Amino acid sequence: MQADELRAMQAPLKEQYQQDPATALVTLRSTGTLGEGLTCGVQTGQALVEAGLHPATGGDGLSACSGNMLLEALAACWGVTLRAVATALEISVRGGRIEVEGDLDFRGTLGVDKETPVGFRAIRLKLELDTDASEEQQALLLKLSKRYCVVYQTLVNSPPLEVIANSAAD
Template identity: 65%
Template sequence: MKAEEIRALQAPLKQQYREQPESALITLKAQSRIGEGITCKIETGKAMVEAGLHPATGGDGLSACSGDMLLEALAACAGVTLNAVATAIGIELRDASVYVEGDLDFRGTLGVTKEADVGFKQIRLNFELDCDADEEQLASLLKLTERYCVVYQTLTHVPAITMTLNR
């Protein structure tokens, strides 16, 4: 896709959102249902995924780990955003890979010690690019990718989350 193609694709949406800001507010949804053993099935929109315990918490490794899925969501969103931004600012990517790593201390999630937090301690996001962009263009690409990546922004600016229990 070329810069003018992505602009043409997004122009009517941008205009609509300027004129009718409420139309830009969309609620994305996800749903899961418990499965066999200690698993949970989630519909991804493309396929059913069975999530389960990570081997470090007693899982057998046959089910997807929700921690891995969080990192995969970041890698996917960052990759799509990088590609869209590169296209919009005229950087031709011959190839690009996104690598995401996250550090967990499983003592926290297993309740071994209260000193160990539950959740990722650090997440590292790395891009490997094959392109002819100069340093200034690359800095702009990284800055705009960071700014417009929904998952990255959600993880760095934590939204309010509520839990409810229905019977």
Template identity: 60%
Template sequence: MDLLELKRLQDPLKEKYRTNPNSALITLSATARCGEGVTCKIETGQMMAEAGLHPATGGDGLSVCSGDMLLEALAACAGVTLKAVATSINFSFQDAYVQVEGDLDFRGTLSVDRDAPVGFRDIRLRFQLDTVEPPEKIKTLIKLTERYCVVYQTLIKENAISVSINKS
């Protein structure tokens, strides 16, 4: 996709959102249904995925781990955002990789140690670019990718999550 194609797709949306800001607020959703054993089926939009326990918590490794899915969501969002930003600022690269790693202390989620955190302690997002662009332009690309990556911005901010129960 080139800059003109990206603009052709996004300019009408940007104008719509400028004139009617409420139209930009869209609720995304995910649905999961508990499955066999300690698994959960996730509707991903393209297919069904079965999430289960990570092997470090007793899983068999045959199901996807939700922690891995979180890191994958960050890698995917950062990669798509990187491409969109590169297109919009006319940044040229031959190849690009996005790698995400996160550190978990499984003592927390297994209730082995009350002081051990539950959740990722540290997450590292790395970009590997095959490019001849100057360092200043690379810095701009990464800065804008961080700014506009939805998953990255969600993870670095404190977000309110409401929990409710519907009984059938």
């Protein structure tokens, strides 16, 4: 895609959101369905993903790990955002690789040590770009990708999260 094509595609949306800001607020949804054993099925845009326990918590490794899925979402969002930013700025990026790593101490999630936090202790996003862009252009790509990547910004600036539980009998 070329920069002018991206601008043409996004221009009516930007105008609409400026004229009527309420239309820019979209609620995304994901639904999980409890599966057999210790699994939960999640419908993605392309397929049903069966998530289960990570082997470090007793899983058999045959089901997707939700922690990995979080890292995959970050890698995917970062890649799409970087591509869009590069296109808008007319910076040629022939290809590249995004590697996301996250450190977990499973003593927390298994309740082995009540002082050990549950969740990722650290997440690292590593980039390798195939580009002739200058260091200044690459720095700008990084800066704007950080700014506009939805998953990155959500992790950095965690929004309020609430759990609403209803039973089937309600």
